Amino acid sequence: MKNDLKERRADRGESQADLAAAVDVTRQTINAIERERYDPSLELAFALAEHFDCAIEDIFEPE
Structure with missing residues (x-):
């Protein structure tokens, strides 16, 4: 699954x-x-989304 966790x-x-x-x-x-x-x-x-104050879909996107 693609994500922008590193950038965030x-x-x-x-x-x-x-x-x-x-x-x-x-x-x-x-x-x-x-x-x-x-x-x-x-x-x-959910924990990551809460940490970055955004929706899960903002961090992760299906390939």
Whole structure:
């Protein structure tokens, strides 16, 4: 699934570790999502959208 997580995170000046801590996952999980090697659970997608104050569809788009 395509996403712009890396760009959103960079715009806020957050590291992968910062974002991981904010949504209670590992840095490796954030890295895998950014590299489009892992699709997050619905729960994690909601947490990421809440963190960035947007809708899930603003971050993720199906291929």
